[in-house]
Amino acid sequence: MLANPDTVPPTIGRIERALVLLAYFIELDGDVHVPMYEKFEGELEDLKQREETKARAQRLLLSYSEAGGLKAIC
Secondary structure (H helix, E strand, C coil): CCCCCCCCCCCHHHHHHHHHHHHHHHHHHCHHHHHHHHHHHHHHHHHHHHHHHHHHHHHHHHHHHHHCHHHCCC
8 A cells, every 4th residue: 555645754865856856857848847846955955954953962862871970861
């Protein structure tokens, strides 16, 4: 059974592949696809930023739990 596209969260890889496809369409059809390309570019940047934020949060948590003493989080 196929997943409902409305419930599948976008991934960086999926958006990057969509951008390649849209770039091809822009080459074929011209500017008509540029607004969608720009929208996907923005979504890609948002996802990358979110991943970077999660990584920073994880590093912070790890530094607290590894430090021990009063800083440790169990």
